[in-house]
Amino acid sequence: MKNLRAAVIGVGHLGRFHAQKYAAIEGVELVGVADADPGRAAAVAAELAVACVSDYRMLLGQIDLVSVAVPTERHFEVVQDCLAAGVHVLVEKPITQTVAQADALIQLAERQQRLLQVGHLERFNPAWLALRARIQKPIFIEAHRLAPFKPRGTDVSVVLDLMIHDLDLILSVINSPVRELRASGVPVLTDGIDIGNARIEFDNGCVANLSASRVSTSTLRKMRLFQKDEYLSIDFGTRQLSAVRRHPDPQQPLASEAIEVPPGDALHSEISAFVAAVRQQTAAVVDGVAGRRALALALELGRQMQQPQQRTKDLRA
Numbered sequence: 001m002k003n004l005r006a007a008v009i010g011v012g013h014l015g016r017f018h019a020q021k022y023a024a025i026e027g028v029e030l031v032g033v034a035d036a037d038p039g040r041a042a043a044v045a046a047e048l049a050v051a052c053v054s055d056y057r058m059l060l061g062q063i064d065l066v067s068v069a070v071p072t073e074r075h076f077e078v079v080q081d082c083l084a085a086g087v088h089v090l091v092e093k094p095i096t097q098t099v100a101q102a103d104a105l106i107q108l109a110e111r112q113q114r115l116l117q118v119g120h121l122e123r124f125n126p127a128w129l130a131l132r133a134r135i136q137k138p139i140f141i142e143a144h145r146l147a148p149f150k151p152r153g154t155d156v157s158v159v160l161d162l163m164i165h166d167l168d169l170i171l172s173v174i175n176s177p178v179r180e181l182r183a184s185g186v187p188v189l190t191d192g193i194d195i196g197n198a199r200i201e202f203d204n205g206c207v208a209n210l211s212a213s214r215v216s217t218s219t220l221r222k223m224r225l226f227q228k229d230e231y232l233s234i235d236f237g238t239r240q241l242s243a244v245r246r247h248p249d250p251q252q253p254l255a256s257e258a259i260e261v262p263p264g265d266a267l268h269s270e271i272s273a274f275v276a277a278v279r280q281q282t283a284a285v286v287d288g289v290a291g292r293r294a295l296a297l298a299l300e301l302g303r304q305m306q307q308p309q310q311r312t313k314d315l316r317a
Helices: 013-024 038-048 072-084 099-112 126-132 158-173 266-280 288-306
Strands: 004-009 028-034 051-053 065-068 088-092 116-119 140-146 178-186 195-202 207-213 220-227 230-235 240-245 255-259
Touching (some): 013 065, 028 038, 065 072, 140 158, 158 207
Parallel strands (some): 028 051, 088 116, 140 207
Antiparallel strands (some): 140 220, 178 195, 195 207
């Protein structure tokens, strides 16, 4: 079996981990890494014994697939160049800055017959994978995602930085159009929204309430999903799951069950799934369309947080 040639564009905090995973996957040859910071590129390249360049375009023509982990404002430019060169792309979330850009990349990937996967990492969290089969028809979802302040990632609002993880997960299990949104948020340490809350109502009656903060004193990544006769609780950080349901005997208290979560490396699983989809010519687990849906919803929530007096009543389009 011929090795797939891989590269990583942008080897900052997250991109470095992408490069390490590619280097460890059987059947993949990490050809090189690219970064606008020559010193950073050289350090990662030396660690993994691969080539490094400051201009990512020098790698095109030498690789089959690539991870793009540059700042969000450069996603469109870099992914477009890679797809046009016939390279399969895994781009970190959010897919792009605008919905129009996302549409253009989705169309380009289709024309080029190349895979476009979006890095919504929580889809590969072992706890989520263990829970997913138990989710049936949620009627109410509550999500909290809090993190201490870090300068990295503040090029976008907390909605695109943190809340978008939960938006993607919710959209992946609620197959229904959004009926109405309510959102509010405030800046604290940056010029953008640092704390936000959103309420999403779907046509099928499900309601989701999400909170996100990047100015918390601690980290919290939890979600609860309520469905008929039970609710499911997931802690993405500690990878703990539980289910609480009605006891068969109505005289007994609610029955609680701890759900076992197998060990796993979410990033390794994400990149392995990308590699497998490229090799087997199958669809991406989180394709460009899924990335676009999460982006469109996140952008509308962000708009409402910036302009709270304006409300969107119908997002069926």
